[in-house]
Amino acid sequence: MTLADPHIQSRTFRPGSPLPRPVRRRLRPLWSAGAVAVAALVCLPVLSLVVIALGGGLSLWPHLLANVLPVALQDTALLLGGVGLMTVTIGTATAWLVSAYDFPGRRLMEWALLLPLAVPTYIVAYAYLDILHPVGPVQTAIREVLGYASPRDLRLWDVRSMTGCILLLGLVLYPYVYLTTRAMFLTQAANVIEAARTLGTPRGRVFLRVALPMARPAIVVGLSLVLMETLNDIGASEFLGARTITIAVYNTWVNRSDLPGAAQLSLVMLVIVAGTVMLERWARRSQRYASSVQRPRPMAPVRLRGLPAGAALLACVLPVIFGFVAPALYLVDQAWARISFAGISPRIWAEAGNTLGLALIASAVVIAAGLLVGFAARLRPGAVTTGAARLSTIGYALPGTVLAIGLLPPVLAVDHLLDDTALALFGSGIGLVMMGSGAALAYALAVRFMAISTGGLESGLARIPSSLDQAARTLGQRPAGMLRLIHLPLSKTAIAAAALLVFVDCVKELPATLLLRPLNFETLATHLYGEAARGTYEEAAIAALIIVLVGMLPVALLARVGRSPGR
Amino acid sequence: MTPATWLHFAAATLLAGVPALASAQELNLYTTREPGLVQPLLDAFTAQSGVKVNTIFLKDGLTERVGQEGDKSPADVLMTVDFGKLVELVDLGMTQPVTSDALTAAIPAHLRDPGGNWFALSLRARVLYAAKDLDLTEFHYEQLADPEWQGRVCIRSGQHPYNVALISSYIAHHGEAAAEEWLTGVKGNLARKAGGGDRDVARDIMGGICDIGIANSYYMGQMLSGNGGPEQIEWANAVKMIYPTFENGGTQVNITGAAVAKYAPNPEQAVQLLEYLVSPEAQKIYAEANFEHPLDPQVEVSELIGQFGTLVPDEMPLTEINTHRAAASALAEKVGFDN
Numbered sequence: 001m002t003l004a005d006p007h008i009q010s011r012t013f014r015p016g017s018p019l020p021r022p023v024r025r026r027l028r029p030l031w032s033a034g035a036v037a038v039a040a041l042v043c044l045p046v047l048s049l050v051v052i053a054l055g056g057g058l059s060l061w062p063h064l065l066a067n068v069l070p071v072a073l074q075d076t077a078l079l080l081g082g083v084g085l086m087t088v089t090i091g092t093a094t095a096w097l098v099s100a101y102d103f104p105g106r107r108l109m110e111w112a113l114l115l116p117l118a119v120p121t122y123i124v125a126y127a128y129l130d131i132l133h134p135v136g137p138v139q140t141a142i143r144e145v146l147g148y149a150s151p152r153d154l155r156l157w158d159v160r161s162m163t164g165c166i167l168l169l170g171l172v173l174y175p176y177v178y179l180t181t182r183a184m185f186l187t188q189a190a191n192v193i194e195a196a197r198t199l200g201t202p203r204g205r206v207f208l209r210v211a212l213p214m215a216r217p218a219i220v221v222g223l224s225l226v227l228m229e230t231l232n233d234i235g236a237s238e239f240l241g242a243r244t245i246t247i248a249v250y251n252t253w254v255n256r257s258d259l260p261g262a263a264q265l266s267l268v269m270l271v272i273v274a275g276t277v278m279l280e281r282w283a284r285r286s287q288r289y290a291s292s293v294q295r296p297r298p299m300a301p302v303r304l305r306g307l308p309a310g311a312a313l314l315a316c317v318l319p320v321i322f323g324f325v326a327p328a329l330y331l332v333d334q335a336w337a338r339i340s341f342a343g344i345s346p347r348i349w350a351e352a353g354n355t356l357g358l359a360l361i362a363s364a365v366v367i368a369a370g371l372l373v374g375f376a377a378r379l380r381p382g383a384v385t386t387g388a389a390r391l392s393t394i395g396y397a398l399p400g401t402v403l404a405i406g407l408l409p410p411v412l413a414v415d416h417l418l419d420d421t422a423l424a425l426f427g428s429g430i431g432l433v434m435m436g437s438g439a440a441l442a443y444a445l446a447v448r449f450m451a452i453s454t455g456g457l458e459s460g461l462a463r464i465p466s467s468l469d470q471a472a473r474t475l476g477q478r479p480a481g482m483l484r485l486i487h488l489p490l491s492k493t494a495i496a497a498a499a500l501l502v503f504v505d506c507v508k509e510l511p512a513t514l515l516l517r518p519l520n521f522e523t524l525a526t527h528l529y530g531e532a533a534r535g536t537y538e539e540a541a542i543a544a545l546i547i548v549l550v551g552m553l554p555v556a557l558l559a560r561v562g563r564s565p566g567r
Numbered sequence: 568m569t570p571a572t573w574l575h576f577a578a579a580t581l582l583a584g585v586p587a588l589a590s591a592q593e594l595n596l597y598t599t600r601e602p603g604l605v606q607p608l609l610d611a612f613t614a615q616s617g618v619k620v621n622t623i624f625l626k627d628g629l630t631e632r633v634g635q636e637g638d639k640s641p642a643d644v645l646m647t648v649d650f651g652k653l654v655e656l657v658d659l660g661m662t663q664p665v666t667s668d669a670l671t672a673a674i675p676a677h678l679r680d681p682g683g684n685w686f687a688l689s690l691r692a693r694v695l696y697a698a699k700d701l702d703l704t705e706f707h708y709e710q711l712a713d714p715e716w717q718g719r720v721c722i723r724s725g726q727h728p729y730n731v732a733l734i735s736s737y738i739a740h741h742g743e744a745a746a747e748e749w750l751t752g753v754k755g756n757l758a759r760k761a762g763g764g765d766r767d768v769a770r771d772i773m774g775g776i777c778d779i780g781i782a783n784s785y786y787m788g789q790m791l792s793g794n795g796g797p798e799q800i801e802w803a804n805a806v807k808m809i810y811p812t813f814e815n816g817g818t819q820v821n822i823t824g825a826a827v828a829k830y831a832p833n834p835e836q837a838v839q840l841l842e843y844l845v846s847p848e849a850q851k852i853y854a855e856a857n858f859e860h861p862l863d864p865q866v867e868v869s870e871l872i873g874q875f876g877t878l879v880p881d882e883m884p885l886t887e888i889n890t891h892r893a894a895a896s897a898l899a900e901k902v903g904f905d906n
Contacts, residue, residue: 067900129763134774135801152775158759238724241760243905251726254627255896257655337796405628408635419639432639515628519595519621519641522602530624534601534789538796 031479032385035376038369039388042395042447045406046270049263049398052406056260060252064265072248078162079169079242080227086170087226088219090319091177095215096207097316099185100193102301103309109316111559114179116172116323117501118551120508120525122235123544124172125165126532127327129239132159165240169230171323176229177222179497179558184218185211190299203302220280221455225396228451231273232399234511245269246399259405266402273397328548334541344542348527352546355523358438358513359506362445366502367495369446370453374461375483378469389458393451400511404444407516411440441516445509449502456501460494461487500554507550524550593619594836598646599629600823605646607856612843618836633661633828642828643837646688649728650885651735651892653824657684662826665838673845674862677884678822687822688844689853690860692784692878693733694818696768696806701778706811708737708819711781712752720756721771721780723763725904726896729783729821734895735888736819736881743894751902761905766790766802773805783821784808784878788858788871808875817881823859 097103098110130136134151148154158164196210197203212219237244245265253262304312373392377385395403415432422430434440464487472482488495510525517526524543531540598605602624609620625632629652633640645662647653656662657680664683671679678687695706711720723730738746754761758777768780769790789795790803810818825844827837843849850861858869860878867873899905 063897063900067897067903071903071906133770134776135770135798139774150775151773155775158776160760160762239763241762241905250627251896251900255726255728255731256893257630259631334796401627405631408631412635412637416637416639429639431641432636435636436641514624514626515632517623519623521623526624529626530602533626534603536603536795539603 031372031376031379032388035373035385035388035392038373038450039391041369041443042392042450044410045403045444045447046267046394046398048409049267049402049406051409053260053263053267056258056264058264060256060258060261060264064248064252064261068248068251069245071243072245075162075242076231076244076246079166079237079244080230082162082166083169083173083230084223084227086166087174087177088223090170090174091179091222092181092212092215092219094174094316094319095178095182095185096211097312099182099299100203100207100211100301101304101312103304103312105313105316106301109313109320110182111556112320112324113316114175114555114559115320115552117175117179117504117555117558118548119172119324119327120235120510120544120547121169121172121229121233122239122510123331123528123547124168124323124327125236125239126537126540126544127330128159128164128168130537131326131330132157160239160241162242165237165242168240169233169236171319173226173229174319174323176225177219179501180218180222181215183497184215186298193299217284220284221459224277225452228273228396231269231397234399234401249399249402253401253405262402263406266398270394270397274394328545331541331545331548334538335545338538338542342539345539347522348524348542348546351522351524351527351543352550354521355507355525355547355550358442358445358523359503362442362449362506363499363503365442365446366449366453367457367499369450370457370498371483371488371495373454374457375479375487377458378461378487379479389454392454395447396449396451398448400444400448400509401515403448404512404515407440407444407447407512411435411443415440435516436518438518438521441513441518444512444516445506448509448512449505452501452505453498456494456498457491460491460498463494464490497558500558503554504551507547592617592836593621594643594833594840595641596620596622596644596646596840597629597633597642597828598622598624599626599652600624600646600648604857608844608849608852611849611852612840616836616839616843618839620840630655630659630661634659638830640828640830641832643831643833644825644840645828646823646825648691648821648823649732650687650822650824651728651732651889653685653822653826654886654889656826661829663829663831663834665827665841667838667842669842670838670845673842678862685824685826686841686845687824687862688841689823689850689857689862690820690878690880691823692810692818692820692860692880693729693781694784694787695779695809695811696772696782696787697779697809698772699805699807701807703779703809706779706809707814708733708811709741709749709814710811711779712749712756714756716756716779718756718758719778720753721758721768721777722753722761723765723767723782724761725750725754725899729765730781731892731895731899732821732888733781733819734898735891736813736883738891738895738898739883739888740813740816743891743898746895747898747902750898750904754902754904766795766799769799769802769806773802784810784860784872785858787875788869791871792858808872810876810878812879813881816883817879820860820878820880822885 094113098106098113132138134156139151139156142156143151143154146154159168192214193206193210196206201209231244232246234246234250238247249262249266249269252258252265369392373389377389411434412432415434418433419429419431422428434443468486469482472486477485508525510529513523514526514529517523524547528540528543528547531537531543596609602622605622609622613619629645629647633642633645636642645656647656662684666683670686674686679685697703710716725734734746734750737749741749759771765782765786768782771777772780787803787808790799793800812818825841827834827841831837845862847866850863850866853859854861854866854868858872860868
């Protein structure tokens with residue numbers, strides 16, 4: 001199980017035994033306090049946004065309501081609805097195909113379906129505009145076949161549209177749904193599905209009537225990651241002409257120089273997101289998702305032959321081709337043109353090093369903090385720890401730029417304090433340590449991607465039977481020992497999966513990195529952005545290609561992690 | 568302390584590649600300008616002066632970052648690609664006045680702050696790209712709204728600073744009501760959604776999506792130079808560049824400019840850099856490598872740009888134009904320019 005709904009935990013062992021009475025009750029508050037501290041650190045930039053928002057009047061709102069929000073809300077709803085529908089369809093269908101059936105190429109497709117995760121949305125948008133533009137290869141070929149001389153004689157579809165935006169985002173984001181849903185099918189579904197089969201239900205109906213409803217929490221987790229990514233996307237949306245609320249926030253801030261107004265708008269957005277998440281939980285409140293305490297048995301796939309096998313393979317191959325192979329080949333082509341012409345700039349290796357280092361550190365922070373939050377919630381379930389777990393995911397619901405802006409005041413307050421202290425103690429200052437060292441940046445990435453870690457780790461821990469906790473306690477283990485000896489080893493699959501997802505996201509992250517990085521510090525993404533901004537796309541293609549390659553490694557590992565069922 | 572904060576400190580040590588405080592022979596540049604475009608100039612400056620330049624390219628959020636860094640900010644020079652952003656820095660009190668004879672001698676009076684808080688470094692004109700075979704040799708910005716061009720115009724987002732500056736100029740020339748009417752007309756003439764970059768105008772004209780479009784002058788040089796790859800040469804060859812004018816003025820220009828940060832730790836080096844950037848040598852790099860228009864009309868523009876005629880900049884003061892920015896941005900939203 002990788003990322004599944006933390007909700008499973010509270011449901012899982014019902015009506016089973018509650019956690020045992022603590023042997024050392026006094027130790028628990030420490031864990032809870034840790035979880036609360038993590039949540040506080042995550043909420044800090046949000047609070048600072050609240051302060052910024054309160055600093056401005058409401059004069060912006062009449063204009064927003066009259067001229068901006070009608071379109072922004074409509075475009076946002078269309079985009080979220082479209083991308084959501086597309087990712088759930090592709091994600092669950094392919095997850096079901098590779099779990100319930102066996103066909104030639106299935107083992108390959110099982111991990112290849114994850115590959116689009118390595119392609120950032122802004123890169124897929126750039127690539128497809130080039131590929132599908134009237135003067136690009138596709139339309140040129142079509143004109144040649146049909147005998148048209150000039151693009152003026154044959155106008156075809158323009159990718160710069162809402163439809164284009166939905167298709168492109170859906171193509172690179174569906175793996176979130178695929179990943180969570182497949183894990184659910186692998187580990188949870190076997191018994192029930194086989195029971196349904198024994199009762200004579202055909203496989204297709206089993207999917208709709210049994211597997212899909214059972215996978216709902218997993219689909220929701222994957223879908224919510226997709227929707228957050230979509231909502232907070234600026235690069236691709238702007239490039240393809242979708243006028244989302246995030247674009248409105250950005251315009252209000254950058255072009256109107258109205259930061260308080262932008263903060264107000266993004267907080268309203270945050271409230272809507274949080275409300276939606278709570279609504280979904282509420283709608284699911286009476287459902288039970290029990291998981292087997294024993295090592296789950298994988299489903300026995302049905303062997304397909306002939307036409308059905310071909311169709312299944314095709315259904316899995318298409319998303320990979322459009323979401324990964326085509327843009328990657330395009331990048332290879334562009335990068336090759338550049339390399340054969342100008343070689344590879346040595347800077348790029350340093351930037352790759354920066355990217356890896358930053359992503360590693362941020363992932364480690366995120367996983368450690370996620371474990372703290374998840375384990376505290378397990379040790380002492382209750383309003384405090386559950387609240388901390390929910391709050392620790394809030395950073396994902398804000399656009400990266402907005403988050404970074406919110407982070408500036410608290411981080412720099414600390415920096416000023418440290419510098420003043422050093423001045424007072426040693427007579428010489430140390431400068432702005434957190435900003436200057438990249439610590440502020442690592443903090444920002446950690447806040448942004450905590451949601452991925454908390455969700456995944458909570459559910460990973462939830463799969464460990466509480467009887468093991470009881471046994472450990474009886475044998476005199478303290479919580480730290482339990483974590484080390486029992487929970488870490490048993491949830492290592494979930495930890496690895498969350499860490500890899502966070503890592504890929506950190507490698508792709510652009511807006512927060514751009515604003516918070518130290519002087520002379522470039523990552524692959526910032527380099528790419530700088531090149532793309534001045535229009536030297538081929539040079540940018542090399543950086544883009546390395547981002548995709550760096551992203552592929554954890555994706556390949558992720559597939560291995562997911563394949564071994566259980567923990 | 569939580570593990571998170573411990574790890575933050577680990578991050579601090581591991582990532583510390585750059586000392587927060589620069590030594591005497593260094594200077595720190597915060598720029599909204601793409602690094603690839605400034606680097607040749609900075610390299611030449613370092614070679615000549617021995618001063619190392621540390622840079623950070625901040626597309627957005629320059630003011631927020633410098634503001635929050637406050638009196639401990641390592642920033643020495645703040646450089647922007649848009650006049651509005653530059654003046655914003657001055658208005659927020661993030662700059663310091665500089666007196667330098669070299670700067671006042673090299674920069675015409677209307678392209679620098681009388682108080683010495685900001686200085687223009689180069690000019691960029693907002694021009695018309697038109698399909699090469701189109702029978703068109705001159706153009707007024709006002710004509711963009713003419714029904715003749717219905718479904719034939721390409722342009723980037725109305726919210727982009729370059730277009731906000733153009734709309735501000737229009738307001739400065741004709742007033743807000745006329746500007747709204749004009750912008751509505753332009754919106755009605757668009758061949759596709761406003762968006763993309765200036766280079767996309769040339770590409771889309773080549774692709775038959777539109778016939779004319781508004782873009783910045785130097786992109787023409789950049790495309791023609793082949794720096795962006797062979798395809799961009801084709802895009803550029805599909806269009807010609809015309810310097811449009813206002814009916815009652817000249818061609819709209821924006822500037823790249825710079826200021827010395829209020830709390831600059833290395834103010835001397837900062838001024839040294841500014842003085843270098845307006846020197847004939849650097850201005851030639853601006854013209855030849857970046858295809859921008861030098862401050863001094865006597866310094867020649869690149870041949871790639873020069874073939875399209877001579878720029879006659881509009882004389883409306885930049886400061887006057889800048890007062891209409893917020894109105895221009897709101898207008899673009901009001902007429903739904905990007906929708």
